[in-house]
Amino acid sequence: MTLTAENTSHFVELPSGRMHYHEAGSGHPLILVHGSGAGASGWSNFSPNIEALAEHFHVFAVDVIGWGESDAVKDGEFVGPVQIIEFMDALGLDKAALVGNSMGGVISIAAAARHPERISHLITMGPGVFTNIPPLFTAGDGPTEGIKILLQAYLDPSVETMKKLVSIMAFDPAMASDAIATERARATLARPDHIGNALQGFKSGKLTGYQATPAEAAGITAPSLLIHGRDDRVVPYEHTLRLVATIPNSRAVLLNRCGHWAQLEHADEFNRLVVDFVTNN
Incomplete structure (x- = not known):
């Protein structure tokens, strides 16, 4: 059976809110955690990966609280890694591998640092780390062009803006298709509560305020695979170089001709x- 967004769709009630997720496969649990962009969700960020990974693992692609079909954040508080542990508890998952893109990587790093007994493997793609320590997302002159267009997409979730967003997120300009831009715009406009919460989260700094400190990251015990696009215009790859120098049992993979969405472009x-990393580590 071909996997679709519809036939893999489920909901679960968590203390942090009602969470939507996609589920497929069997075996060791693998939780996919998406980024913070307008219109982002478990399916939009991982649709080319879910079926292939489900041949080897029990895959869960979550909609983070505040995105997709999940509940809005409560009182402007972004729960970050807490929701991952709540999700595992609700589904009876003692231990799982985490795969996080961008904000999802920040969430996954914090979960691995604070709940080492629950996280078997850590895999990240383009997370911004230690952003309270210079240099932030930039060489020193403000947010990257990717962060700027990401914010613009929340302020003006039109198809035209979404095409700009996708063209910056990806290295390959062909990814900025009308179909992808239209779906991103539709998904964003469908949840005005998510738009307001995300903008407030960026402004207040709470959206990723739960991120792990360097000391916490240095204590991560899970085998860690850190993937980054050489051409990432949202989060420079130097963030991953900093991370691989911090997490003891880690390795980095730098992909040329690759932007912020390694899991989609490659x-x-x-x-x-x-598959190789989780199977053999």
Whole structure:
């Protein structure tokens, strides 16, 4: 059976809110955690990966609280890694591998640092780390062009803006198709509560305020695979160089001709990397 967004869709009630997720496969649990962009969700960020990974693992692609079909954040508080542990508890998952893109990577790093007994493997793609320590997302002159267009997409979730967003997120301009831009715009406009919460989260700094400190990251015990696009215009790859120098049992993979969405632009290679890493570590 071909996997679709509809036939893999589920909901679960958590203390932090009602969470939507996609589920497929069997075996060791693998939780996919998406980024913070307008219109982002478990399916939009991982649709080329879910079926391939489900041939080897029990895959869960979550909609983070505040995105997709999940509940809005409560009182402007972004729960970050807490929701991952709540999700595992609700589904009876003692231990799982985490795969996080961008904000999802920040969430996954914090979960691995604070709940080492629950996280078997850590895999990240383009997370911004230690952003309270210079240099932030930039060489020193303000947010990157990717962060700027990400914010613009929340302020003006039109198809035209979404095409700009996708063109900056990806290295390959062909990814900025009308179909992808239209779906991103539709998904964003469908949840005005998510728009307001995300903008407030960026402004207040709470959106990723739960991130792990360097000391916490240095204590991560899970085998860690840190993937980054050489051409990432949202989060420079130096963030991953800093991270691989901090996490003791880690390795970094730098992909040329690759932007912020390694799992989408280089799906086949990404899937092979994840399967090999989780299977053999």
